[in-house]
Amino acid sequence: MVDFGYAPLEIKIHDLDKANLTLGEWIAERDETFKHCIACGSCTATCTAGKFTAFSFREMCHSIRRGELMEAITESEKCMLCGKCILACPRNVNTRNIVKLVRKANQNFRV
Amino acid sequence: MIKDGKKKVWDDYQKEIADDKFYYVRSCIRQTIWPGSENIYLRILKDVLGKDIYESENHTTCTGIGYHSEVVPFETIQTVVARNFSLMKEAGYENYNPSCVTSFGIYTEILETWHHFPDEKKKVINFLKQATNRDFVEPKNLAHTSDVLFKFRNEIAAKAKYKLINKETGKPLKVVDHIGCHYAKMFPNKGVGGAEYPQVLAGLVETFGGEVIDYPERRHCCGFGFRQYLVKANRGYSISASKKKFESMEPFKPDFIITNCPGCNYFMDRWQYALAEMEHKTYGENGYGIPVLTYEEVAGLVLGFDPWEMGMQMHQVDVEPLLKKIGVEYDPSKKFKGANGEDLPLPEKPNHINFSV
Amino acid sequence: MGKEVAIIGGGVAGLEAANQLATLGYNVIIFEKKGQPGGNAAKWDRLFPNRRHTSEVVNSLKSRLNGNPSIMLSTAISSVTKSGNRFVLATKGKNFEADAILLATGFELFPAEKKEEYGYGIYENVITSAELEEMFAKHGKPVMKNGSTPSKIAFIHCVGSRDEKVNKPYCSKVCCVTAVKQAIEVKEAIPAAEVYSLYMDLRMFGPGYEDLYKEAQQIGINFIRGRLSEASELDGGRVQIKTEDTLSSRPLKMSVDMVVLMVGMSPALGTIELISGLGLKPNKDGFVAVADYHLNPIGTGVEGVFVAGACSGPSNITDSVNAARSAAIEIHKYLSK
Known part of the structure; x- marks a missing residue:
């Protein structure tokens, strides 16, 4: 391999033409409240796990919407399923159930 | 703090609590870690208040710990709960009175489920019949044991020997009230005072002469949270949650913590020891921790029960400084004597938190 | 003409509609449950976007309250009923009649x-x-x-x-x-x-x-x-x-x-009870439902009953003034039939 001292860079853009959005569809079919998130962050603000680790339910949902499935699945494993975020959500998103669905989907959607 | 505003919220969240004829159900873990509290509760109800309270030797765990750690499926826990209800029916009681907040949450959740999804109940009737040939009825009244002591707080105060007042200064003791998450956070109208400003323990403390202090992290989990504790690798969560609370309450200089949940009692007590040994930090005065008491112990103390009979020597955080503050008459030499005067094994002395042995 | 219009609510929408209808020659009476006109706006110090003092706007709206339109303060309407083409408005002491009704009960701040x-x-x-x-x-x-x-x-x-x-x-x-x-x-x-x-x-x-x-x-x-x-x-x-x-x-x-x-x-307290007597229903958010959101945002399901301002949904002062003016035209068209 020739070292030119530089190399092509990895493209970091969200490419929605290529993104795998099937997980989001799969979840929404089973719990349509997944679609109701307005990204206000109430869930993360009240999250017990998120105070000690970088866990954000809001970010996990966003990863799914952008097809970043591995990020979402890894993220879902940090949740302790205490359900506090359900109480805080102004859009009645069934947050706990969505985490459980992501975990359940883990097998089917692992890339 | 606007006191009237809090009272208004309290008025909005009053629940029905039975007056007599209780069917008592024990907690799985309390008899090991806090051995005197359930006993004292029964004595207060029977001997002090003259109530009829019954427990069946056949009752079991509600399986809440298993349910919350996803090893017991919902159908199973519902059936176990139905069996406990069936025992109550058999004994001729209608007022279900669990000693554990997790159980209280489980019973509440299941009764609500049956209310909104009657098909679930039909399924459970069938399961119980097949498994045990039993029938059940839902309790007429479901109240946690802390609800019951709250209800009779004035009767208890009228018979009290001590008040929650610092004997030296004459000032009310400063008390942190910590409510188990499963008491009212899931169903705020099932808890006295609701979920945000619970009255159940605050009412006890104020009636007994103490002063409740409000600190920023009062709503935060004690650190038990089944998933945070059951797997050792996750225990960092558990201790961090408790630490967060201690740090937040420390500036208010609480004299003790009162909780109504087995897990909260345990973790707020034991983690103070662990934090002292890990970080050489104590949150109470003079190198002691902040004592963590159950509501039964608090009621028992003001009524003049012997602290050692109530099992208060089993606390990891030493309660003796608190007993001295209140002016409780007790015999320090009997701290590690058994019920019949025999010597109990002495605990190992911790390195970084005071504990008199 | 001399026909009578009753306006329920003396806030921005009610006052503006009253002024317009009086100019058109109707006898207008406003029923205001509070002790002073101006509604929620009267409690505000300054307005967005230009931070103008609210009193300028409210005083201007109030300035024509001298005979026609007239205002009954501290007078809550307990019910409105339609009989033929006339409406009867019940208050605590006395009943009033009118040929058309404008609902301008506004909003309450969320508790x-x-x-x-x-x-x-x-x-x-x-x-x-x-x-x-x-x-x-x-x-x-x-x-x-x-x-x-x-x-x-x-x-x-x-x-x-x-x-x-x-x-x-x-x-x-x-x-x-x-x-x-x-x-x-x-x-x-x-x-x-x-x-x-x-x-x-x-x-x-x-x-x-x-x-x-x-x-x-x-x-x-x-x-x-x-x-x-x-x-x-x-x-x-x-x-x-x-x-x-x-x-x-x-x-x-x-x-x-x-x-x-x-x-x-939030929808003003009592408005739902008021309109239910006329057979009207609130919309899904609890505000007064309008006849057609795009083409008739002033009409209701009952002929002769009109709506303006925040009682049909969150509005700013400009929205309320606009709605009040269109209500005046709609009421004029209705009463000139």
Whole structure:
């Protein structure tokens, strides 16, 4: 391999033409409240796990919407399923159930 | 703090609590870690208040710990709960009175489920019949044991020997009230005072002469949270949650913590020891921790029960400084004597938190 | 002509419609349940986007209340019934009749104590946007319960708006720009103060609103994109607030001297009972349902009953004045038939 001292860079853009959005569809079919998130962050603000680790339910949902499935699945494993975020959500998103669905989907959607 | 505003919220969240004829159900873990509290509760109800309270030797765990750690499926826990209800029916009681907040949450959740999804109940009737040939009825009244002591707080105060007042200064003791998450956070109208400003323990403390202090992290989990504790690798969560609370309450200089949940009692007590040994930090005065008491112990103390009979020597955080503050008459030499005067094994002395042995 | 129009509610919409209808030659009577005209606007110190004193607008609207239109203050209407082409309005003492009815009952501010976790009514220095206006009117600046001047203030958007937990799923429309206006006013009154705005989206839909937002940025208001999860009182009446800083994806906490809750618009109490006597139903948010959202936003399901202003949904003053004028034309068309 020739070292030119530089190399092509990895493209970091969200490419929605290529993104795998099937997980989001799969979840929404089973719990349509997944679609109701307005990204206000109430869930993360009240999250017990998120105070000690970088866990954000809001970010996990966003990863799914952008097809970043591995990020979402890894993220879902940090949740302790205490359900506090359900109480805080102004859009009645069934947050706990969505985490459980992501975990359940883990097998089917692992890339 | 606007006191009237809090009272208004309290008025909005009053629940029905039975007056007599209780069917008592024990907690799985309390008899090991806090051995005197359930006993004292029964004595207060029977001997002090003259109530009829019954427990069946056949009752079991509600399986809440298993349910919350996803090893017991919902159908199973519902059936176990139905069996406990069936025992109550058999004994001729209608007022279900669990000693554990997790159980209280489980019973509440299941009764609500049956209310909104009657098909679930039909399924459970069938399961119980097949498994045990039993029938059940839902309790007429479901109240946690802390609800019951709250209800009779004035009767208890009228018979009290001590008040929650610092004997030296004459000032009310400063008390942190910590409510188990499963008491009212899931169903705020099932808890006295609701979920945000619970009255159940605050009412006890104020009636007994103490002063409740409000600190920023009062709503935060004690650190038990089944998933945070059951797997050792996750225990960092558990201790961090408790630490967060201690740090937040420390500036208010609480004299003790009162909780109504087995897990909260345990973790707020034991983690103070662990934090002292890990970080050489104590949150109470003079190198002691902040004592963590159950509501039964608090009621028992003001009524003049012997602290050692109530099992208060089993606390990891030493309660003796608190007993001295209140002016409780007790015999320090009997701290590690058994019920019949025999010597109990002495605990190992911790390195970084005071504990008199 | 001499036909009679009864207007229920003497706020911006009711006053403006009354003025227009009186000019058109109708006998107009306004029934106002409160002791003074002006509705919610009368309680506001200054208006967005130009921070003009509200009294200028309200006084102008009130200035024609001399005979026709007339106003009955402290007079609540308990029911309205239709008999033939006439309407009967019942008050406590006496019944009134009219040929047409205009509902202009406006809105109530969302009762902030319903968001229990925010501590309104319990924590000393958690106030509503309306109370801040009162403070501006009285002291020219916000004042803490103990009389001192706050040096760190947080505005909390969407309290009783966009929140299904309190059954207020809709956007109240005016609170975003009100918060930005109030934040600037706080900064002007107390230049050394740190001012924060916790928002989910900033809905700057009207002329001059985006400019106001930019002005707020220039003057140094700190915007944090996150919704308040809970507030706790600290020693000395300060307040700790928690949110997610959604732009950095991390939970955030801070302590402030004062929290201002931007309370949304709720349907006015009693309006639903009033319209149900006429066989009318509220819309899904609890406001008066209009005949056709696009083509007849002034009409209701009952001929001769019209609606204007915030009683059919969150409105600003311009919306209410516009609605009042169209109501006047619609009522004129109806009564000239």
